[in-house]
Amino acid sequence: MLTLNIKPGHKSVKAYYEAISSLSELGVSHEGAVSPAFASLLRHCANQFNQTLIEKYPLKTSNHDHILFIDGALVDSFNLVHGFWEAKDTSDDLNKEIKKKFDSGYPKNNILFQAPNRIVIWQDGGKVFDEDISKPENLIEGLKVLFEYEAPAFEQWQKAVEEFKLKVQELATGLLQLIEKERQTNSLFIQAFNDLIQLCQETINPNISIQAVEEMLIQHLLTERIFRKVFNNPDFVERNVIAHEIEKVIAALTSQYFSRNDFLKPLDRFYVAIETTAATIDDFSQKQSFLNTVYEKFFQGFSVKVADTHGIVYTPQPIVKFIVKSVEHILQKEFGRSLSDKGVHIIDPFVGTGNFILWIMREIKRSRLPYKYASELHCNEVMLLPYYITSMNIEHEYYEVTGNYQPFEGICLVDTFDLSKVKQLSFFTKENTARVKRQQNTPIFVIVGNPPYNAGQVNENDNNKNRKYEEIDKRVSQTYARGSKATLLRKLNDPYVKAIRWASDRIGDEGIVAFVTNNSYIDGVTFDAMRKCLSQEFSEIHVLDLGGNVRENPKLSGTTHNVFGIQVGVSINFLIKKKKTDKPKQAKIYYSRLDEFWRKEQKYDFLNNKQHMGNIEWETIKPDAKYNWLNTGMRTDFESFIPLGTKESKTSKEINVEAIFKLFSLGVATNRDEWVYDFRKDKLEKKIEHLINNYNLEVFRFSSNTEPVTIDDFVNDDPSYIKWTDRLKISLQKRQTITFDSSKIRLSMYRPFCKQVLYFDHLLNQRRYRQPVIFPDTLAEAENHIIIVPSFGSKQVSFFMAQLIPDLNFFAGSTPIQCFPFYTYSKDGNNRQENITDWALAQFQDHYHDNSISKLDIFHYIYAVLYHPQYSEKYTANLKRELPRTPFAPDFWEFAKAGKQLAGLHVNYEGQTEYPLTWLENKDAKVNYRVDRMTLSKDKTQIIYNDFLTLAGIPPEVFEYRLGNRSALDWIIDQYQVSTDKRSGIVKDPNKLDDPQYIIRLIGKVVTVSLETVKIINSFPELQ
Ligand SMILES: C[S@@+](CC[C@H](N)C(=O)[O-])C[C@H]1O[C@@H](n2cnc3c(N)ncnc32)[C@H](O)[C@@H]1O
Secondary structure, three states: OOOOOOOOOOHHHHHHHHHHHHHHHHOOOOHHHHHHHHHHHHHHHHHHOOOEEEEEEEEEOOOOOOEEEEEEEEEOOOOOEEEEEEEOOOOOOHHHHHHHHHHOOOOOOOEEEEEOOEEEEEEOOEEEEEEEOOOHHHHHHHHHHHHOOOOHHHHHHHHHHHHHHHHHHHHHHHHHHHHHHHHHHOHHHHHHHHHHHHHHHHHOOOOOOHHHHHHHHHHHHHHHHHHHHHOOOOOHHHHOOOHHHHHHHHHHHOOOOOOHHHHHHHHHHHHHHHHHHHOOOOOHHHHHHHHHHHHHHHHHHHOHHHHHHHOOOOOOHHHHHHHHHHHHHHHHHHHOOOOOOOOOOEEEOOOOOOHHHHHHHHHOOOOOHHHHHHHOEEEEEOOHHHHHHHHHHHHHHHHHHHOOOOOOOOEEEOOHHHHHOOOOOOOOOHHHHHHHHHHHOOOOOEEEEOOOOOOOOOOHHHOOOOOOOHHHHHHHHHHOOOOOOOOOOHHHHOHHHHHHHHHHHHOOOOEEEEEEEEOHHHHOHHHHHHHHHHHHHOOEEEEEEEEOOOOOOOOOOHHHHOOOOOOOOEEEEEEEEOOHHHOOOOOEEEEEEOOOOOOHHHHHHHHHHHOOHHHOOOEEEOOOOOOOOOOOOOOHHHHHOEEOOOHHHHHOOOOOOOOOEOOOEEOEEOOOHHHHEEOOHHHHHHHHHHHHHHHHHHHHHHHHOOOOOOHHHHOOOOOOOOOOOHHHHHHHHOOOOOOOOHHHEEEEEEEOOEEEEEEOOOOOOOEOOOHHHHOOOHHHHHHOOEEEEEOOOOOOOOOEEEOOEEEOOOOOOOOOEEEEEOEEOOOOOOOOEEOEOHHHHHHHHHHHOOOOOOHHHHHHHHHHHHHOHHHHHHOHHHHHHOOOEEOOOOOHHHHHHHHHHHHHHHHOHHHOOOOOOEEEEOOOOOOOOOOOOOEEOOOOOEEEOOOOEEEEOOOHHHHHOEEOOEEHHHHHHHHOOOEEOOOOOOEEOOOOOOOOOHHHHHHHHHHHHHHHHHHHHHOOOOOO
């Protein structure tokens, strides 16, 4: 059991007593005067129990005849109430007041009545605490009584729920085993199962896997039993139009057994506690919260890939409530309508457990609910388990409000994105199809919800890609991709982007879309055309940024600061569309953001306190010409500089385009670094041969396979056997084998000051982009140079020059790089061309009235400009959003000269003289030059190389030369360490057998490079 931990000296306790004493000084005595201090004390305690204090909590009386507003309720993340608080005046006769409250219907289970100097607590129908709290010890005692309380049946139940939660995964595995056993032997079931697969392929997802269908049965069996035994609702399966259909397969599955219970017997042990304690619990909301837990635990523990691709998380109540109340506010303010009004059709297209619809039902006037419920509330869900849960939750809520049981016909088991299809005729069952058709023909006015979001699978071995949808994908590319300045548009594949597209199309001429989603579209470079499109399609856009992007701000913790406990940022978005006649050409855009460092509970409190978007202070956004909404720090003079490259100039058929470089390219994206890079050529050869061999065996196995199976289901996805990419899977599908070719082993620039060998191959590298025409062969490596810059959208602004194929993540992290080569070639290495355009040469020669300027001089000039501190400091915001542009510095030659020196230092860093570091040798250790993991001393003057050797005397200025988020020296320490890739088990070892002191020398050289670079930077002339 959790115990409350609060000391009399805590600032919230002190603040309470200060509030009391200031009251008596002023002679004031009314409940409102000290209750804010008590509320903040309660909030502090509630945090320890993962509860939130909701003030003015509306509570239906047990006979439902009216609603009470209690001063506060302590609720958990499932909206379960754990206790109440009612504040009273000193002058009140407290006991009399309490009696009055109980008479009006106040609950008697765990309620604290607080007068400034006294606390009375009632639990389980009796008074358990009545103390003067002039002494803080008594106050704390009272709070402990309130917070540590658990109702007896509730306590048992909670325990059983906690236990069950841990078992959901085992239970699902048990069910899977039962199903798989029958799939081998039970001919009736084999037939029924195959029919079900076919039905699912035709009506749910053409690529649905066997595993997904098995999971569907597991979800059915799991919920069916819970509904039957925990909810005492045996009719659900009979009445539900989908469950009824699936039951046919289940009947076949259990046909060899005496009864269903007999079939499920092996799993009884998992259910015992939950089913027996359920009998003691009447409160539906407690059981409901249990179901919500099962929802998350099933997917997150057992069906993890589905949880990822479908975004299976429960939406926190404060967010749902805030959105629903905001929608009501917008309807009234902007359209003179209400959620209760006839004709306002509402849909949650990704309904999960039904949270949004439940809150909407609570918002709708009770007299209107029967009509709205029967005709104007809609929702969709693609997974069976949440579909069942929602159906039951919604039907129960209706029963609670009206006292009538009515099946909810507004729910469809359907993939919302399939609804854009005109062709699909059938959706699983006849009834469900009829519902889908009815929904398709309904004019929708309000769309609310929490769409799934993820940016596509990171690892092909996980087999959890986002599904492709012909129609909706086409709409996204016609609208949100068209005209985008970004080159990498992969992020537009995220389902939340499709959801916004779908909803925007679905509302028609007017309406509201209110979603909580990933917030990346607000300022991501990839989303420029999407922002443009949204501002053209809608009349008003309100974005409440809840922050929480851990990758962008590593000081944040997902679990602590993110409202969903995840790593990606979140926003609540209200998109309002008015009829054409009232619609401005460009939407009015409003933005507000919460403090990133607020804990998630503080964010929930904020939403609870604000209640709806009408109470938020909005900042008006004026997008710039490039559709940036958040353009803090962007400088407009940047626009007047010459671009190094643009998307248009790159794709133009013209050679002499208006940019400095004609061609530029991303670095190599291998998507299997651990397999195709290595420090040693012999090791790389072995790894590649092993990989190719395993892959070819897969081709052989696939060619001999006669079963109908998808590639994803077929492949061996053990990451120590092979690392898949979609490209490799396509080649497997074509039954293409691969032959090892040692000439494909090339030296590459993997990270700053870290060369590695790379197997440079179009199949074993996911994307090589234009690198084959930049470094077609080793001859090109000898003469070509590239300037490496962060790709736009990067978080870090750094530059480097190299003479080798660069890796896409050269600066590590999620910062892809682009490179601008001096030369380009054809793929066979012939046809060398200068890549700086004649147009650019003319611009420079004209500007400086100097015909002696050459393209190579410009190349060096640019490199120096990029390194100029005034440049990167002044234009950081611009450089994070677009590729560099160069101004004309007052003195061209000073810059060209400095750039040439920098180029020499960086390209030829291995050829620099070593800085004389002092060797401190450990007498007790054996002479040894092997590196395992180097570290820097605290004062940063020494590198502890290994047990034997420490290199001392590092000058402090070395650390002024930074590339990305590390100094040059930190890059060496970071890259040259022995490490093991967790998934594949592949070990990376930077030690060179034939040159054991290479790393020691490298350190000395990079110290020199850093010092010289800093010297050059410090002596730069003014840039502008
Ligand atoms: C983030 S959850 C919604 C949670 C819900 N608001 C709640 O509080 O319970 C998203 C839900 O959408 C469902 N979903 C995902 N993609 C879908 C699609 N294309 N069509 C319909 N439902 C989908 C998922 O199965 C999941 O239950």
